[in-house]
Amino acid sequence: MALAKFLLTWPFSLILLFMIHCQPHHVEGAPETVPGIGVNWGVLATHPISPPIIVNMLKDNGIKKVKIFDTDSWIVGAFSGSDIELMVGIPNDQLRKLARDVNNAHDWVKNNVTKHLYKGAVNIRYVSVGNEPFLKSYNGSFVNITFPAMQNVQNALDKAGFGDRIKVTTALNADVYQSATDKPSDGEFRPDVYDAVKQIVEFLDEHNSPFLVNIYPFLSLYQNDGFPQDFAFFDGVENPVFDKNAEYHNVFDANLDTLVWALTKIGHPNVDIVIGEIGWPTDGNKHGTPSNAKRFYQGFLKKMATRNGTPLRPGLMDAYLFSLLDEDDKSIAPGNFERHWGIFRYDGKPKFEVDFSGNGENKMPVEAKGVVYQENKWCVLKPFDKSLNMSYLPGSLSYACALGDCTSLGAGSSCANQSQDGSASYAFNSYFQISDQSVEACDFKGLATIVTDDPTNGTCFFPIQIVSSGNMLRALLLKLGLFTGFSLIFLIFM
Numbered sequence: 503m504a505l506a507k508f509l510l511t512w513p514f515s516l517i518l519l520f521m522i523h524c525q526p527h528h529v530e531g532a533p534e535t536v537p538g539i540g541v542n543w544g545v546l547a548t549h550p551i552s553p554p555i556i557v558n559m560l561k562d563n564g565i566k567k568v569k570i571f572d573t574d575s576w577i578v579g580a581f582s583g584s585d586i587e588l589m590v591g592i593p594n595d596q597l598r599k600l601a602r603d604v605n606n607a608h609d610w611v612k613n614n615v616t617k618h619l620y621k622g623a624v625n626i627r628y629v630s631v632g633n634e635p636f637l638k639s640y641n642g643s644f645v646n647i648t649f650p651a652m653q654n655v656q657n658a659l660d661k662a663g664f665g666d667r668i669k670v671t672t673a674l675n676a677d678v679y680q681s682a683t684d685k686p687s688d689g690e691f692r693p694d695v696y697d698a699v700k701q702i703v704e705f706l707d708e709h710n711s712p713f714l715v716n717i718y719p720f721l722s723l724y725q726n727d728g729f730p731q732d733f734a735f736f737d738g739v740e741n742p743v744f745d746k747n748a749e750y751h752n753v754f755d756a757n758l759d760t761l762v763w764a765l766t767k768i769g770h771p772n773v774d775i776v777i778g779e780i781g782w783p784t785d786g787n788k789h790g791t792p793s794n795a796k797r798f799y800q801g802f803l804k805k806m807a808t809r810n811g812t813p814l815r816p817g818l819m820d821a822y823l824f825s826l827l828d829e830d831d832k833s834i835a836p837g838n839f840e841r842h843w844g845i846f847r848y849d850g851k852p853k854f855e856v857d858f859s860g861n862g863e864n865k866m867p868v869e870a871k872g873v874v875y876q877e878n879k880w881c882v883l884k885p886f887d888k889s890l891n892m893s894y895l896p897g898s899l900s901y902a903c904a905l906g907d908c909t910s911l912g913a914g915s916s917c918a919n920q921s922q923d924g925s926a927s928y929a930f931n932s933y934f935q936i937s938d939q940s941v942e943a944c945d946f947k948g949l950a951t952i953v954t955d956d957p958t959n960g961t962c963f964f965p966i967q968i969v970s971s972g973n974m975l976r977a978l979l980l981k982l983g984l985f986t987g988f989s990l991i992f993l994i995f996m
């Protein structure tokens with residue numbers, strides 16, 4: 503009886519299943535993102551995910567604006583046919599060339615911008631000429647060349663006929679302005695960059711381009727242990743800051759209004775402001791945790807959804823979150839947290855709950871689809887055995903950490919509480935994965951061994967690297983190279 507029933511019903515279920523599966527994949531289910539919200543997509547990773555996978559992930563999450571740091575053709579091209587709006591960047595090391603000769607700017611526009619517009623496909627909206635070129639650590643190297651480079655790029659865009667459609671700006675760090683009293687109304691531009699900023703602001707005002715600024719409440723906390731923690735977030739504070747007629751409940755508002763005051767004093771109070779970078783890291787520092795990152799992003803997105811803006815700049819505001827993905831090849835000069843800014847891990851898996859619609863719901867972003875992993879293999883320290891020469895351990899560890907990524911092992915980080923052996927295993931595995939799991943990369947003078955059981959321990963996650971898009975390309979080129987090699991041999995011996 504039961505069997506008969508099963509036989510009768512299963513074709514029907516099959517048809518149903520079939521119908522469900524054949525629903526066309528449309529992204530209508532994609533959430534409505536807070537207007538104005540974009541993401542930064544940096545690719546300083548040892549194993550970058552291929553651009554088409556990322557573009558699909560952005561669509562799945564309803565992200566409609568993206569900022570990148572150069573004009574890599576594969577990346578820019580991956581946006582063709584999507585309606586995602588793009589801000590491309592010019593790295594600082596190209597500023598001198600562009601500033602020197604307007605013809606270099608014409609070449610740059612032709613080779614890096616116009617190329618993608620002929621197809622009519624990529625929606626390039628901004629060019630950021632330089633990335634934080636006025637950072638104090640650059641010792642003024644770019645102060646005199648950023649503005650001439652911007653002028654030449656604008657000139658080249660005008661000539662190419664895109665001068666109105668594509669806006670020229672430059673991404674400045676928030677330390678180009680300061681306030682002696684910490685009150686926004688005492689805001690002014692830094693004296694050593696004042697003249698350069700004044701020229702730039704006049705240019706932006708004239709061309710209706712935005713002042714692009716990177717604001718990091720995390721750094722307020724990182725750089726100053728006495729900083730009131732709640733002021734870095736958006737959930738309210740016991741003691742707001744009062745300034746003139748305004749009341750400040752978070753450092754973001756105070757920081758942005760410091761800029762508005764500085765702009766006002768320089769004679770351009772109404773220049774548009776766009777947030778070039780804002781975000782929170784998840785590792786590499788005691789304040790960089792997934793729960794703090796979740797608190798920050800949920801609060802920021804909820805605030806953006808209200809469209810209240812800041813006391814001096816009420817209304818909608820564009821902001822690019824920093825960042826989309828972790829980047830394990832970034833310099834850690836500013837701190838170990840530098841490699842952990844991603845909302846998503848190195849492999850496109852989300853790290854914490856964040857609701858891009860600004861409703862504050864506890865839901866994970868949609869992960870990247872189609873990422874290919876290397877094998878289920880890890881490299882760890884061998885279990886203790888008298889034959890192991892442990893005097894090789896310190897040297898092996900520094901080697902592994904210099905070439906791999908040990909930023910999760912530092913104080914306050916996700917692997918800080920591992921035993922000595924656990925820490926060694928973590929370092930060995932990092933180097934092994936970055937080396938594409940090559941057997942030779944898991945030796946360390948006989949101290950290391952490959953295992954197939956995941957050594958992940960609580961918060962201390964032992965990654966398996968992905969097969970990077972770069973490697974796929976290299977493999978392809980190698981094959982092509984071999985092929986031409988073989989044909990050459992063939993030709994020679996015939």
Ligand SMILES: *[C@@H]1O[C@H](CO)[C@@H](O)[C@H](O)[C@H]1NC(C)=O
Nearest residue numbers: 572573574575609610613614
């Ligand atoms: C952009 O254009 C310049 C000048 O033609 C070229 O040298 C450079 O390689 C291009 N940059 C990228 C990232 O494609």
Ligand SMILES: *[C@@H]1O[C@H](CO)[C@@H](O)[C@H](O)[C@H]1NC(C)=O
Nearest residue numbers: 637638639640641642643644
């Ligand atoms: C800036 O100056 C300091 C001190 O003179 C030096 O150590 C550093 O390398 C310089 N940085 C750059 C980017 O030139």
Ligand SMILES: *[C@@H]1O[C@H](CO)[C@@H](O)[C@H](O)[C@H]1NC(C)=O
Nearest residue numbers: 641642643644645646647697
């Ligand atoms: C920038 O220009 C100013 C004024 O012309 C000059 O005093 C300064 O030395 C220049 N700075 C650099 C780094 O070239």
Ligand SMILES: *[C@@H]1O[C@H](CO)[C@@H](O)[C@H](O)[C@H]1NC(C)=O
Nearest residue numbers: 888889890891892893894947
């Ligand atoms: C361990 O290695 C060190 C350095 O090569 C060497 O001097 C020492 O003799 C070795 N110890 C053993 C027990 O093999």
Ligand SMILES: *[C@@H]1O[C@H](CO)[C@@H](O)[C@H](O)[C@H]1NC(C)=O
Nearest residue numbers: 914915916917918919960961
């Ligand atoms: C590591 O141990 C300290 C002290 O017990 C604790 O406060 C911290 O939360 C631990 N960190 C992790 C990542 O488990």
Ligand SMILES: *[C@@H]1O[C@H](CO)[C@@H](O)[C@H](O)[C@H]1NC(C)=O
Nearest residue numbers: 919920921923924925959960
């Ligand atoms: C695993 O983590 C716990 C605490 O988080 C720690 O006590 C233990 O030593 C770790 N195991 C290893 C092998 O590091």
